[in-house]
Amino acid sequence: MLATLVAVPAAVAVEVERGVRASGAGQSCHVLCVTGADVIAAPVEEGLLITWDAGGALEDVLEGVRRLHALRVASRTQLVVLTSRDDAQAQALAEAGADECVASPGQGWGTRLAALRRRLEAETGEHDLRALRRTSAFLRSALDAVPEPLFVKDRQHRWVAMNSAFCRVMGHPAEALLGRSDHEFVPAHEADSFWRNDEQVFRSGVPDESEETLTDRATGISRVLVTKKATFSGSGETFLVGIIRDVTDRKRLESQLLLAERMASVGTLAAGVAHEINNPLAYVSSNLAYVRDLLALPALSEEQLPELREVVAEALDGAARVCAIVRDLRTFARGDEERHGPVDVTRAVEGALRLVRNELTHRARVVCTMEPVPPVHGNEVRLGQVVLNLLVNALQALPPRPAEENRVRVSLRTGRAGQVELEVTDNGTGMTPEVQRRIFDPFFTTRPVGEGTGLGLSICHTLVLAMGGRIEVSSALDWGTTFRVVLPALSVGTVASPESPVLGSTVALVERRRLLLIDDEPSVGNSVTRLVRDVYEVHSVQDAREALRRLSTGERFDAILCDLMMPGMSGMDFVEELERLAPELVRRTGLMTGGAFTAQAREFVGRHSRGLLEKPFERERLCDFVEHLLP
Incomplete structure (x- = not known):
């Protein structure tokens, strides 16, 4: 603390300093004597400012007080005038700026200093509090100005700060989130995943960017988020800051684009696919007509039986060929390309070859060399799309010349370090170095307007990179092109693809169980009844409402098999009504489909069904599926 004495006579100054020193509050006070206000170089920021009134004209004293008042910080100083003037003149001094008028040499300096x-x-504390509030408000405004959701967590993974965008993502105000963790607001498996990712950043101190899924507990709607995280220190503690980008719509558009490109590839092969289906259908129909005519005879001779067996075997083989081509088409049309797991590369390549086989065989000589290869991690739909795009690209590169002069070679082998290598080579027109540099750019195409989107090879490149692999191209004009896909193989011991549930072995011949079959196609019910009537007592109905009526009257069944998509009441509607009528039967109900799906149906199957049986099916697969449903 500073006590500044301005123009105070020496004798009086000694008395004032003695009075200041006599108090406990004044022992640490520094006393400074100056001759006048003009020697005070800077504003007096705190302490006592004491001046002397030597009498004389009041106006001269008032001017001196005004000057001193102008040189001080009024809220942090005390201006004391040592004067013997009466109350009226003392009031004038107070109006000029004096805080006190006391008789010389004054007293109670310790009380005044305290x-x-x-x-x-008090002013410092209030000033600090105001500054803290201003800083807090500034920080809040700065955070809320960030359009992306942002949060800060402490070392215990609790939120300590966030912006309004993050509150909107979580669906709760900041007051409900602060001091709490993910486990109180999101599904347990997602909260555990968030915790592991956060803990890795906390421990390593290395920033991270990862894709995460956040599900709203109330609606069940999931969103795909990309979160960037990093750590920082403050007040001796470590904190984690995260910025979120919602990529749900982008992922949905990417899926739609991938599906559209797949269907465009299949669309260019529509005539060939129809040929692949119509050829076996032709002899299936002819053979079945022959069987019908043969069975119309009163009796069959011993010579006719071998031929009858041969005709039936050909019909079954043709039906299997149609099933294979339909299965390949359905695989390419599926929208479940987000599912990842072990993929049989050979099956993906063979499926793509079946779709394009007719076009290939009429345009070129096809040479396939496919060695046994280990599975890779990825998605069968996406890998099939890559292969199909490369085959279509090879077809488009072939010039209009006799088929025997064109060549397409497909090679599948195990490469170095256990990698799986796929090559598609053509002897077509080839590419210039300039075209090769741009071949994977989106929307780049050398095809005429209207004949290509320029997305096929770009999508191939993206899908292969997503599977941890790479795609290479080598080409020369008038010589041909080779596309080479290299994918990392799964380690030995990896389980088979989980896409189909592991069901029980073929049912043994035991006492028949009652099976309720619901399908709007009477022929399906008739064929299933004939197929398994030695194993199950099949009761077939064509309307799900009829099935519910029979169940409501007390009729009991060991298992229920229901078509997913039916007019009137669908399989989804049936299962939901069954949950109300006989919930114990829901676990014994399986759905079957011929491949027709809506987004609602796909989501429903994942939540409610014990499994999904795809048509057409043979006896063994049907029996295994039903056994999976039995109690």
Whole structure:
């Protein structure tokens, strides 16, 4: 604390300093004597400012007080005038800026200093509080100005700060989130995943960017988020800051684009696919007509039986060929390309070859060399799309010349370090180095307007990279092109693809169980009844409402098999009504489909069904599926 004495006579100054020193509050006070206000170089920021009234004209004293008042911080100082003037003149001094008018040499300096110190401490605290509030408000405004959701967590993974965008993502105000963790607001498996990712960043101190899924507990709607995370230190603690980008719509558009490109590839092969289906259908129909005519005879001779067996075997083989081509088409049309797991590369390549076989065989000589290869991690739909795009690209590169002069070679082998290598080579027109540099750019195409989107090879490149592999191209004009896909193989011991549930072995011949079959196609019910009537007592109905009526009257069944998509009441509607009528039967109900799906149906199957049986099916697969449903 500073006590500044301005123009105070020496004798009086000695008395004032003695009075200041006599108090406990004044022992640490520094006393400074100056001759006048003009020698005070800077504003007096705190302490006592004491001046002397030598009498004389009041106006001269008032001017001196005004000057001193202008040189001080009024809220942090005390201006004391040592004067013997009456009350009226003392009031004039107070109006000029004096805080006190006391008789010389004054007294109670310790009390005055203690009161000033308390005022200074209170003002400092209030000033700090105001500054803290201003800083807090500034930080809040800055965070809320960030359009992306942002949060800060402490070392215990609790939220300590966030912006309004993050509150909107979580669906809760900041007051409900602060001091709490993910486990109180999101599904347990997602909260555990968030915790592991956060903990890795906390421990390593290395920033991370990862894709995460956030599900709203109330609606069940999931969103795909990309979160960037990093750590920082403050007040001796470590914190984690995260910024979120919602990529749900982008992922949905990407899926739609991938599906559209797949269907465009299949669309260019529509005539060939129809040929692949119509050829076996032709002899299936002819053979079945022959069987019908043969069975119309009163009796069959011993010579006719071998031929009858041969005709039936050909019909079954043709039906299997149609099933294979339909299965390949359905695989390419599926929208479940987000599912990842072990993929049989050979099956993906063979499926793509079946779709394009007719076009290939009429345009070129096809040479396939496919060695046994280990599975890779990825998605069968996406890998099939890559292969199909490369085959279509090879077809488009072939010039209009006799088929025997064109060549397409497909090679599948195990490469170095256990990698799986796929090559598609053509002897077509080839590419210039300039075209090769741009071949994977989106929307780049050398095809005429209207004949290509320029997305096929770009999508191939993206899908292969997503599977941890790479795609290479080598080409020369008038010589041909080779596309080479290299994918990392799964380690030995990896289980088979989980896409189909592991069901029980073929049912043994035991006492028949009652099976309720619901399908709007009477022929399906008739064929299933004939197929398994030695194993199950099949009761077939064509309307799900009829099935519910029979169940409501007390009729009991060991298992229920229901078509997913039916007019009137669908399989989804049936299962939901069954949950109300006989919930114990829901676990014994399986759905079957011929491949027709809506987004609602796909989501429903994942939540409610014990499994999905795809048509057409043979006896063994049907029996295995039903056994999976039995109690």
